[in-house]
Structures are given as structure tokens and as C-alpha cells.
Amino acid sequence: MNLCYAERTSSIKASEIRELLKLTEMPDIISFAGGLPAPELFPIEKLESITTRVLREDGRAALQYSTTEGYAPLREIIAKQRMPKARVKATLDNIMITSGSQQGLEFSAKIFINEGDVIICESPSYLGALNAFKAYQPKFVEIPMDDDGMIVTELEKALEENPKAKMIYTIPDFQNPSGKTMSIERRKRVAELAKIYNIPVIEDCPYGELTFEGEQYPSIKSFDEDGYVIYLGTFSKTFCPGLRIGWVCADIEILQKYIIVKQGADLQCSSIAQRETALYMQTYDLDEHIANIRSIYKTRRDVMLDSIEKYFPKDVIFTRPKGGLFTWVELREDLDAAIILKDALEEKVAYVPGSSFYANGDRANHFRLNYSCMNENLTLEGIKRLGSVLKKHY
Amino acid sequence: MNLCYAERTSSIKASEIRELLKLTEMPDIISFAGGLPAPELFPIEKLESITTRVLREDGRAALQYSTTEGYAPLREIIAKQRMPKARVKATLDNIMITSGSQQGLEFSAKIFINEGDVIICESPSYLGALNAFKAYQPKFVEIPMDDDGMIVTELEKALEENPKAKMIYTIPDFQNPSGKTMSIERRKRVAELAKIYNIPVIEDCPYGELTFEGEQYPSIKSFDEDGYVIYLGTFSKTFCPGLRIGWVCADIEILQKYIIVKQGADLQCSSIAQRETALYMQTYDLDEHIANIRSIYKTRRDVMLDSIEKYFPKDVIFTRPKGGLFTWVELREDLDAAIILKDALEEKVAYVPGSSFYANGDRANHFRLNYSCMNENLTLEGIKRLGSVLKKHY
Ligand SMILES: Cc1ncc(COP(=O)(O)O)c(C=O)c1O
Ligand SMILES: Cc1ncc(COP(=O)(O)O)c(C=O)c1O
Numbered sequence: 023m024n025l026c027y028a029e030r031t032s033s034i035k036a037s038e039i040r041e042l043l044k045l046t047e048m049p050d051i052i053s054f055a056g057g058l059p060a061p062e063l064f065p066i067e068k069l070e071s072i073t074t075r076v077l078r079e080d081g082r083a084a085l086q087y088s089t090t091e092g093y094a095p096l097r098e099i100i101a102k103q104r105m106p107k108a109r110v111k112a113t114l115d116n117i118m119i120t121s122g123s124q125q126g127l128e129f130s131a132k133i134f135i136n137e138g139d140v141i142i143c144e145s146p147s148y149l150g151a152l153n154a155f156k157a158y159q160p161k162f163v164e165i166p167m168d169d170d171g172m173i174v175t176e177l178e179k180a181l182e183e184n185p186k187a188k189m190i191y192t193i194p195d196f197q198n199p200s201g202k203t204m205s206i207e208r209r210k211r212v213a214e215l216a217k218i219y220n221i222p223v224i225e226d227c228p229y230g231e232l233t234f235e236g237e238q239y240p241s242i243k244s245f246d247e248d249g250y251v252i253y254l255g256t257f258s259k260t261f262c263p264g265l266r267i268g269w270v271c272a273d274i275e276i277l278q279k280y281i282i283v284k285q286g287a288d289l290q291c292s293s294i295a296q297r298e299t300a301l302y303m304q305t306y307d308l309d310e311h312i313a314n315i316r317s318i319y320k321t322r323r324d325v326m327l328d329s330i331e332k333y334f335p336k337d338v339i340f341t342r343p344k345g346g347l348f349t350w351v352e353l354r355e356d357l358d359a360a361i362i363l364k365d366a367l368e369e370k371v372a373y374v375p376g377s378s379f380y381a382n383g384d385r386a387n388h389f390r391l392n393y394s395c396m397n398e399n400l401t402l403e404g405i406k407r408l409g410s411v412l413k414k415h416y
Numbered sequence: 417m418n419l420c421y422a423e424r425t426s427s428i429k430a431s432e433i434r435e436l437l438k439l440t441e442m443p444d445i446i447s448f449a450g451g452l453p454a455p456e457l458f459p460i461e462k463l464e465s466i467t468t469r470v471l472r473e474d475g476r477a478a479l480q481y482s483t484t485e486g487y488a489p490l491r492e493i494i495a496k497q498r499m500p501k502a503r504v505k506a507t508l509d510n511i512m513i514t515s516g517s518q519q520g521l522e523f524s525a526k527i528f529i530n531e532g533d534v535i536i537c538e539s540p541s542y543l544g545a546l547n548a549f550k551a552y553q554p555k556f557v558e559i560p561m562d563d564d565g566m567i568v569t570e571l572e573k574a575l576e577e578n579p580k581a582k583m584i585y586t587i588p589d590f591q592n593p594s595g596k597t598m599s600i601e602r603r604k605r606v607a608e609l610a611k612i613y614n615i616p617v618i619e620d621c622p623y624g625e626l627t628f629e630g631e632q633y634p635s636i637k638s639f640d641e642d643g644y645v646i647y648l649g650t651f652s653k654t655f656c657p658g659l660r661i662g663w664v665c666a667d668i669e670i671l672q673k674y675i676i677v678k679q680g681a682d683l684q685c686s687s688i689a690q691r692e693t694a695l696y697m698q699t700y701d702l703d704e705h706i707a708n709i710r711s712i713y714k715t716r717r718d719v720m721l722d723s724i725e726k727y728f729p730k731d732v733i734f735t736r737p738k739g740g741l742f743t744w745v746e747l748r749e750d751l752d753a754a755i756i757l758k759d760a761l762e763e764k765v766a767y768v769p770g771s772s773f774y775a776n777g778d779r780a781n782h783f784r785l786n787y788s789c790m791n792e793n794l795t796l797e798g799i800k801r802l803g804s805v806l807k808k809h810y
Pocket of ligand 1 (some may be wrong): 121122125148212228257267269316683
């Protein structure tokens with residue numbers, strides 16, 4: 023048997039993270055490789071009582087087919103309760119429910135990208151997005167970042183050089199993988215540039231609410247008056263990923279495209295998961311829950327950064343993220359984090375090597391560390407081990 | 417704002433059924449338009465107790481991220497318990513969980529279809545599949561059906577005329593929309609032709625288990641020794657659609673492509689919904705549940721067919737389905753079912769006009785009737801009304 027696949031299928035490959043997750047799940051490995059939220063914080067008992075209520079009060083509808091755009095009360099509460107956190111005014115007509123924000127990413131490429139079109143993205147960027155986009159055979163133009171996120175003068179240059187670029191993809195808050203956050207000034211400018219260059223911005227915001235210091239920044243979409251910004255939200259990091267509930271918030275006309283694509287893709291999200299998520303937010307205080315997540319992740323970040331400070335070679339560079347789940351480590355330019363990983367695995371500690379986070383895949387001296395799902399003692403021990411592995415190479 | 421979308425986005429349109437569902441949901445319309453399973457048969461109380469158990473015994477994992485291919489015990493029980501019903505030998509390595517079989521359809525096109533490639537399908541066929549496929553800009557070659565399903569001599573002719581055709585799409589059991597079933601002889605022949613012409617067969621089987629008379633037919637995949645047949649299953653019609661759990665059963669090498677595409681599309685299906693579905697089947701007898709669905713749908717089918725016999729003009733042709741959810745009505749060739757629908761809606765009765773079930777959209781004199789989610793009295797009354805509408809045109 024030698025079937026003839028579509029061209030796009032040859033250019034997509036299994037995500038390194040998810041393949042690695044298998045390796046790093048071996049017992050007694052201290053793995054900083056995943057991107058998992060802390061499961062001990064999932065509101066399991068509350069969800070039990072919510073689910074019981076949904077099934078008793080509305081069981082038939084909860085198990086039946088429903089509309090593609092999603093359960094109206096959930097869209098409503100997202101518009102009224104979650105979007106204002108990002109300083110966005112929206113109504114339920116701007117919201118479509120997706121199977122995680124991953125689905126919003128995939129749909130964005132499907133809606134905007136013809137083969138060969140240019141996607142402008144941060145360097146590095148979320149590899150799950152890059153892989154989803156790659157199926158549509160785009161060209162990537164990578165924009166370097168500094169401590170204030172994507173460098174917008176570089177973005178502007180890229181827009182000038184690529185006047186037909188089809189979308190800008192950005193993760194402005196506590197970026198995966200770099201942990202960096204885009205400044206407010208730059209957010210404003212990105213919104214302006216979108217209008218000037220008539221190009222949509224895909225603003226991917228799984229971590230915005232997980233800020234450890236001060237207020238959540240206003241989203242790029244909050245500076246967007248004309249609908250150029252498509253905001254992707256998700257409950258994966260603020261509630262739980264297992265229900266697979268995320269959303270797209272966009273201009274009504276653009277959203278119509280997402281709805282049509284959703285219809286073809288899987289008809290709709292789980293009717294019951296949508297009701298559970300809505301009823302949870304109607305019954306309990308999600309903000310209080312998020313405050314709890316923040317404070318625990320903040321402690322874990324502190325332990326990780328302090329341990330890095332203490333145990334890593336002095337000239338290793340790393341991000342001091344002000345929220346989110348990740349820090350990003352930069353090694354000396356001649357080192358390859360994928361090769362060092364083998365040594366690390368022998369010492370029973372794991373991370374994700376950085377090269378797959380580069381759209382055009384050409385930088386090897388970085389890796390990503392996750393601190394959200396590891397207790398303080400193990401974090402300390404793991405970083406210590408990693409430090410001695412690194413010191414052998416320095 | 418005048419954004420530049422991808423070409424594929426201009427060629428996809430909202431599904432007529434789902435737009436119609438909105439109209440036909442107006443109070444006091446007797447609607448035969450939907451394709452909904454009967455919600456009064458959903459095992460709501462059992463699901464309540466299952467969900468409680470999943471959350472108590474395995475809550476953290478049930479709400480966490482998990483593997484893309486799906487929850488292993490669910491894949492296992494599908495391989496061991498559901499696939500044998502279709503006479504297919506499979507192991508969990510052949511199974512990937514999807515968000516309904518709709519997602520399996522979308523992935524199939526994504527994996528196999530380049531722009532301009534030929535998809536061979538039945539005429540008529542499931543419009544949700546046609547719409548999902550259309551996003552990949554294929555050409556469709558339609559194969560006529562008779563009472564034994566797709567006419568395989570015509571299929572063979574099409575394969576000869578289109579040696580580069582990329583896939584065959586078929587719904588062999590109680591087809592949506594025609595209600596027709598492919599004979600066993602023809603199933604064997606389709607499997608042979610797949611091998612001879614080196615072309616994958618997408619076998620879409622949501623209704624196979626819902627047989628009213630005699631045994632379920634062996635699937636096409638049961639005659640496939642070399643892995644050319646990709647079987648799509650779903651719990652939407654045998655359990656409930658609201659959880660969005662379906663599956664792909666395929667050769668391991670082909671399945672790898674589906675897993676990679678799934679990863680980009682939405683990472684994975686709901687962890688909790690997968691556990692619920694598995695535990696339900698481990699705890700209760702799904703076959704018994706299906707037997708109950710069958711017997712109720714059979715009664716409803718009988719009432720519908722008897723009423724059609726009694727109230728429709730004599731020369732209207734219709735299918736006598738031996739299972740599933742639909743019958744298919746053929747009007748005189750000069751009549752247009754979409755136009756007659758307006759009269760029908762005035763009489764407060766609805767159906768889906770047939771033209772959107774034709775891949776190349778050129779036949780107007782058919783419509784589809786659903787009998788699964790309407791009680792006997794309303795079915796009788798609705799068909800009576802429809803009969804008098806039709807008689808005005810005859
Ligand atoms: C930046 C970013 N976007 C999107 C996602 C997808 O998450 P989900 O589909 O669970 O919402 C992730 C997950 O890690 C992510 O880091
Ligand atoms: C023939 C056929 N295939 C696939 C589907 C998709 O169903 P689901 O995604 O709920 O499994 C349907 C739904 O009506 C159908 O009729």
C-alpha cells in the first residue's frame with residue numbers, strides 16, 4: 023500500500039513537545055518539559071456538583087446537538103465577564119466557542135492562509151501554533167523580541183518588506199515559550215499597524231490573567247477600533263484544559279468565517295462541557311480561583327528563578343517572567359540544547375529544547391522550563407541537577 | 417476593513433441544514449428537518465453516576481491535558497467491543513478518538529486532498545461531509561445509487577475515468593440522506609477496487625448499529641485486508657452527540673497522519689468525556705441501550721412510512737430504510753423541493769430540500785425526512801400536512 027497523501031501532510035510533523043512528553047513521563051524524571059497547569063488546583067468537587075446540576079436541570083439539551091457558535095449563556099458570560107479583563111468590550115455575537123484556543127489557531131490559518139502566504143510571528147513562538155499553521159504551507163517571517171516582547175520597529179520593517187503578509191501572530195502575555203510580555207506602548211502600535219497595513223492580528227491569550235505582579239495588561243484588541251484583531255481565549259490555564267473549552271472574540275463579519283469553518287471541522291463543541299463551564303462561572307467566583315493559581319505559580323516561579331540563579335553557570339541568560347508558566351533559558355551560542363537534553367535525561371531531569379519554537383527552526387541554544395506543575399522541593403532538586411549538567415558544558 | 421481571506425474560505429458556505437434548523441425550530445412547526453437522535457433516550461441518570469465516579473476516582477487526570485490519540489481504555493474498548501460489530505479486528509493502536517465523526521471527515525480531506533483532486537462520493541451524500549471536503553477545493557465525481565446503495569459498476573467506471581482520484585467516500589448503512597444500504601456483495605467489491613486502484617475508502621458509519629431488521633451488515637473495512645479502508649465511528653447516534661466522541665479506525669501508518677493532524681487541530685478530545693464514555697461502556701450494556709433505540713426508531717419509521725403511503729400523492733417515490741434516521745423522498749422531476757418548502761412552512765411542517773446533498777448541486781426534486789426525534793402522533797399529523805401541500809403541486 024502506497025497511498026498518495028496531500029502535499030500539506032508531508033510538511034507537518036508530530037510536535038516535539040508531545041513526543042517528548044512521552045519520554046519525560048518516565049517515573050522518577052523531574053520534568054520541566056510539559057506545559058501543564060497544576061492539577062491539584064482543579065476544582066474537582068465543584069465540578070462534580072455543577073455537572074450533577076447540569077444533567078438534572080438540562081440533561082437532554084446537554085447531551086444533544088446544538089448550535090455551531092456555542093451555548094449562548096457561555097458566550098454571554100465570556101463577553102461580559104472574561105473579555106473586560108482584557109479591556110475588550112464585546113457581546114455574545116462576537117464570541118464563538120472553540121475546542122481550546124488550539125482550534126482557534128488552526129482555524130485562523132485555514133481562514134487566511136493560501137500556500138506561500140506570509141505569517142509574521144514572534145521569534146521564538148508557540149510550537150503548537152507553528153505546527154498548526156505549517157499544514158497550510160505558509161512562509162514565516164520571524165520578529166525578534168526583547169524584554170518588552172516583539173520589537174515593533176522590526177515588525178514594521180517586516181510589513182514593509184512583505185506587503186502581502188496575511189497575518190500577524192502574537193502571544194503578548196507571558197509568552198510561550200519565552201515568558202516575555204509585550205509592553206503597552208507596543209500593543210497600541212501593533213493595533214495601529216494592523217489597520218495601516220490591513221492585516222489581521224491573531225492575539226493568542228492563554229496566560230493574560232495569570233499575572234503575578236500588578237494588573238493584567240490591556241490586550242492588543244483593546245486598542246483595536248476597527249476589528250483587525252482576533253482574540254483567542256481559553257479556560258485551559260485558568261480553569262482546566264480537560265474540558266477543551268476556548269473561544270474566539272472577533273468582529274462579527276470575521277467571526278462568521280470561523281463559524282463556517284467550525285461547522286465543517288466538528289459541528290460544535292461539547293454541549294455539556296459548555297454548560298458546565300458557564301454554570302461554574304455563574305455559581306462560583308472564577309477570579310478568586312485564578313487568584314489562587316497566581317499565588318501558587320508565583321511561589322513556584324520564585325523557587326525556580328532562585329535555584330537557577332544559584333545552580334546554573336553564571337553566564338546563562340534566562341527570562342524573569344511576570345506571570346504565566348514558563349521561563350526561557352539561553353545558552354552560549356555554540357551549545358545545542360537538544361544534545362544536552364540527553365545528558366539531562368541521564369540525570370533524570372527534562373526540558374524542551376528550543377529549536378522547534380523557531381518558525382524557521384535555526385537556533386539551537388535555548389530551552390524552555392515549566393514551573394507550574396512541580397512542587398518547590400522537586401523544582402529545587404531538578405534545577406540543581408540541570409545546573410551540574412550545564413556546568414559540564416561550560 | 418477589507419481583509420484578504422484564503423481562497424478556500426470563499427468556496428465554503430454555511431450548511432443549509434444548520435441554517436434551516438433555526439427556521440424550523442420556531443414553535444409549533446412539526447420539523448422533520450433535523451437529524452437529531454431522540455433526547456428522551458439519553459441515559460442521563462447513568463451519566464450522572466458515571467461522571468461522579470470519574471471525578472472522584474480520577475478527577476485530576478480527567479481535567480488535565482492528555483495524549484492526542486485518546487484515552488487508552490476508551491480506544492481499547494472501541495477496538496474490542498464496537499469494531500467487532502462491524503466485523504473488524506482491531507487493537508487500540510488502530511483507534512484515534514475524534515470530536516465526532518465529523519472531525520474524522522474533515523481530517524480525511526486534509527490528509528488526502530490537494531486542490532483539484534477528485535473525491536468520489538455517493539449521489540446524494542451527507543452534506544456535512546461535502547461541506548467539510550469543499551474547504552480543500554476538490555472536484556466531486558458522484559456515483560448514482562439504487563436500492564443496494566452505490567452502484568459499483570459505476571464506481572469502477574469512475575475510477576477508470578479518474579485514475580488519479582484521491583478518495584472514495586461512502587456511508588454504506590442507512591445512508592444520510594437516502595436511507596439506503598449497500599449490499600454485502602458491493603461492500604466486498606468496493607474493498608477490492610480500493611486495492612486495485614490504490615485509493616483509500618472513507619467508510620462513514622454513524623448508523624450501522626441502528627438496524628431494525630436482522631443483523632448489522634459487515635463493514636467494507638471487514639473485507640479490507642491491506643488497510644485501504646478508513647472507518648469512521650461515532651457515539652452520536654448510539655449514545656449521545658453532546659459529548660462529541662467519535663473515532664477513526666485505520667491502518668497504523670495511516671492513523672499516524674490523523675494523529676498529527678489532530679494535534680494541530682485541537683491537541684486532543686475532552687479528557688473527561690473520553691473517560692465518561694469508556695466507563696459507561698465498562699459499567700452498562702451499551703448494546704441493550706442500542707436495542708432500545710432501535711425498537712423505538714423502528715416504530716417511528718413505521719408510522720412515517722405508513723403515513724406517507726396514506727397521505728402523499730401516489731407517484732411520489734420514497735425509501736423504505738431498514739435502519740437509521742432518514743427517509744428520502746423523490747418528487748416529479750419538474751418540481752423543486754426548496755420552493756415547496758415555503759408552502760410547507762406555512763402549514764407548519766418542515767424538511768430538508770435535497771439539492772445540497774448533491775456534491776455538484778444540480779438536482780432539486782428530492783427532500784429528506786427524519787423520523788428519529790418525533791413522536792408518533794406528531795409524525796402522523798406532520799406527514800398529513802405535508803401530503804396536502806404536495807398534492808397541490810401534483
Ligand atoms: C500560546 C498558546 N496558545 C494556545 C495553546 C493551546 O491551549 P488550549 O488549546 O488548551 O487552549 C497553548 C497551550 O499550551 C499555548 O501555550
Ligand atoms: C453520515 C454522517 N456522518 C457524520 C456525521 C457527523 O456526526 P458526529 O460528528 O456527531 O459523529 C453525521 C451526522 O449527522 C452523519 O449523518
